[in-house]
Amino acid sequence: MGTIFWPKDPLDGDDMTLLTSILRRWCERYQVELTAEESSRKAKELVEWFEFGVKDPVELEELIDGKYWLVSSI
Numbered sequence: 001m002g003t004i005f006w007p008k009d010p011l012d013g014d015d016m017t018l019l020t021s022i023l024r025r026w027c028e029r030y031q032v033e034l035t036a037e038e039s040s041r042k043a044k045e046l047v048e049w050f051e052f053g054v055k056d057p058v059e060l061e062e063l064i065d066g067k068y069w070l071v072s073s074i
Helices: 011-031 037-052 059-065
Strands: none
Touching: 011 037, 011 059, 037 059
């Protein structure tokens, strides 16, 4: 078996605390159970954005809410 190169840093305890708190707030806002399938999809999306390099909690919340994808008519 060959060597596997993993270019991403592992998530540490602080990262997990941050991501969990953002996901919990999203679940509360949309009244989705933390164990629901929709919550799992949002958790995956959240981790992907975080691993992509987005570390700001406000920006992460806006990204999983889809606010960056809204087109303004102004």
